[in-house]
Amino acid sequence: MSGSFLRTFQLGLKGLAVQKMRASLAALGIFIGTATVIWLVAMGEGVSYRAQQQILELGAKNVIVRTKKPTASSDGNAASSQVRRYGLTRADFRRITSNIPSIESSVPMRELQFQLRNGNLTTDSKLVGCMEEYLSLNQLEIARGRWLTQRDRGQKVVVLGHETTTKLFPYENPIGKTIWVGTEYYVIIGQTKSRTASAAIGGSLDARDYNLDAYIPLETMRQRIGDMVMKRVGVGGSNWYGEEVQLSQITVKVNAIEYVNETASIIETLLQRYH
Structure with missing residues (x-):
C-alpha cells in the first residue's frame, strides 16, 4: 500500500514538472478562489460591522x-x-x-x-x-x-x-x-x-x-x-x-x-x- 502511494506521488511530481504551465495556472486558480472568498468574507464582515455600529448608535x-x-x-x-x-x-x-x-x-x-x-x-x-x-x-x-x-x-x-x-x-x-x-x-x-x-x-x-x-x-x-x-x-x-x-x-x-x-x-x- 505504501509503495503504491509512493509511486503515485512520484508520478504526480513528474506530471507537474512536465506541465509546469498547467500546474501554475491550477495553483493560481486556487489562490484567486481563496483570495476571493477571503475578500468577500472581509467585505461581509465590514458591512456587518457597519450595521452593528448603526444599531449601537441607536441603542440595541x-x-x-x-x-x-x-x-x-x-x-x-x-x-x-x-x-x-x-x-x-x-x-x-x-x-x-x-x-x-x-x-x-x-x-x-x-x-x-x-x-x-x-x-x-x-x-x-x-x-x-x-x-x-x-x-x-x-x-x-x-x-x-x-x-x-x-x-x-x-x-x-x-x-x-x-x-x-x-x-x-x-x-x-x-x-x-x-x-x-x-x-x-x-x-x-x-x-x-x-x-x-x-x-x-x-x-x-x-x-x-x-x-x-x-x-x-x-x-x-x-x-x-x-x-x-x-x-x-x-x-x-x-x-x-x-x-x-x-x-x-x-x-x-x-x-x-x-x-x-x-x-x-x-x-x-x-x-x-x-x-
Whole structure:
C-alpha cells in the first residue's frame, strides 16, 4: 500500500514538472478562489460591522417612535383647515411610560427647523427640544461648557452642535454668549463634540447630522415656541398655514433586549387605539 502511494506521488511530481504551465495556472486558480472568498468574507464582515455600529448608535435595547407628517391625500382635513394637527402627543408619552412594565426609561423630544443668528452670521439649524437624558442616549459628548440639566427647564439656554458653533462663532469661544433663536435671545451654555452623521435606516429613520443641531430644554420649547408653528404659503407668502405637533419622537429603552419586539408591538397597539 505504501509503495503504491509512493509511486503515485512520484508520478504526480513528474506530471507537474512536465506541465509546469498547467500546474501554475491550477495553483493560481486556487489562490484567486481563496483570495476571493477571503475578500468577500472581509467585505461581509465590514458591512456587518457597519450595521452593528448603526444599531449601537441607536441603542440595541431602544424602541424609537417617530412622528410622520401625513400626505395631503391621507389627511382629509388638510384642504379645509388652515392648521394641520398630527403626530405624537404628550398624552401618548404618558400612556406608553405608564402602561408598559418592560420600559427602563423614556425620552420625548421635538425638533424644528430654525434660523439662528449671531450678529451678521446666520445658519439654518435643527432646533431640538429635549430632556437631560438625550446626551447619553445619542452618545453625544460635550466639547466645551455643559449639557442641559433639570434646573434649565423653562430657561432660555442652548447647547450648540459642532458645525453650528463653527458657523456662528468661527473664531471665538461661544460659552456665555447669546444668539438669536427666532425672535428671542438664548444664552449658550455648551457645545458638543463633532460626531459622524448617522446613516438612514431603511425607510424608518432619516440620516442625521448631529453637528448641525442646537439643543434647548423641551419645556422651554413648549413655553417659548409652542406646539403650533405658522408658515407663509402661496404666491408671495400671502397666506398663512399652521402645523401643530407636540412631540417629534419618543425613544424608550427596554430593560432586556428580548423584550424589544414585544414592547414595540404594545406601543404600536396603544398608538393605533388612540390615533
